[in-house]
Amino acid sequence: MFSNNVVISDIIAGGLSVGITVSLLKLLEQTATRGVFEQKLNRKLVHISFGLVFMLCWPMFSSGRLGAVVASLIPGMNIINMLLLGFGIWKNDATVKSMTRNNDHRELLKGPLYYASALTLFTAIYWRTSPIAIAGLCNVCAGDGVADIFGRRFGRRKLPYNRDKTVAGSIAMACAGFFASVGYMIYFLWLGYIQGTFKLVVGFLVVSIASAVVESHPKSTELDDNLTVPLAVVFVGSLVF
Structure with a gap:
């Protein structure tokens, strides 16, 4: 450039x-x-x-x-x-x-x-031609960050398997990770780095939901979700992309 x-x-x-x-x-x-x-x-x-x-x-x-x-x-x-x-x-x-x-x-x-x-x-x-890179950064950054903010402010209903996490926080994480991923998909599509397809959008949704589930698990709290969420993205992303 x-x-x-x-x-x-x-x-x-x-x-x-x-x-x-x-x-x-x-x-x-x-x-x-x-x-x-x-x-x-x-x-x-x-x-x-x-x-x-x-x-x-x-x-x-x-x-x-x-x-x-x-x-x-x-x-x-x-x-x-x-x-x-x-x-x-x-x-x-x-x-x-x-x-x-x-x-x-x-x-x-x-x-x-x-x-x-x-x-x-x-x-x-x-790198920037891989959906896993997009999903990884979007779920680690936007997804996990928004989950905590929404969970603290709007989370009244606790998850049955983890009383430290809320339904609102997990839903917010899945939504934020997904919408951020689609946003960056459009950004990189416009620049010609990737090809946008319906299958890719569905893949981002699956990865974001999986990331939210992993983040909400008690073991993720013990280990740290900045470690478990990236691992979940790589594992699930390698299956759906």
């Missing part, structure tokens, strides 16, 4: 993507520090927005394996950041506050680390 030399073009695309995503994170760090949103809501806004905005940047990269690898370095840098902050090697109170429940830096070694790892692997392995 930026140069006849693919390497240079991907480096420029990477720099622009870093600038966009870091600016987003800095904005949400400020909202967390200033108390603009409730801490749990601010954390979920980070969860929802980072991956979706990052995926909007994918067209700037080249189509081949180089583009996928360079793009994957962006969430990959967050893996390093989570490790350094989580182990206490670096200190950044704003980041910790915007990404954790209890302002404990060690929390970064669980959900946020799994989240960054999932985004990195979906990008590097599947």
Whole structure:
């Protein structure tokens, strides 16, 4: 997009993507520090927005394996950041506050680390021509994030098999993951990366429902849904796409 030399073009695309995503994170760090949103809501806004905005940047990269690898370095840098902050090697109170429940830096070694790892692997392995990549980021980011927000605000009826989860939250997750997936399918279809079919739409629906079911299971709460949901997307996605 930026140069006849693919390497240079991907480096420029990477720099622009870093600038966009870091600016987003800095904005949400400020909202967390200033108390603009409730801490749990601010954390979920980070969860929802980072991956979706990052995926909007994918067209700037080249189509081949180089583009996928360079793009994957962006969430990959967050893996390093989570490790350094989580182990206490670096200190950044704003980041910790915007990404954790209890302002404990060690929390970064669980959900946020799994989240960054999932985004990195979906990008590097599947890239923008794969429905699994679209479903992966949309269900991990939009689906899981919206589930928590709706579950806390509108969830009065608990799931019979998990009293920590609500019917409203699970329905919201399936809907958000599905509609976000279809939205990005249209986006990449418009750019010529994939072919949109009714079968693909049905596949996104199946994956989103499966992700919501997995996220609602008690074992998912124990292990962390940022780990179990990506695994569910890969498993079910490999069957339906």
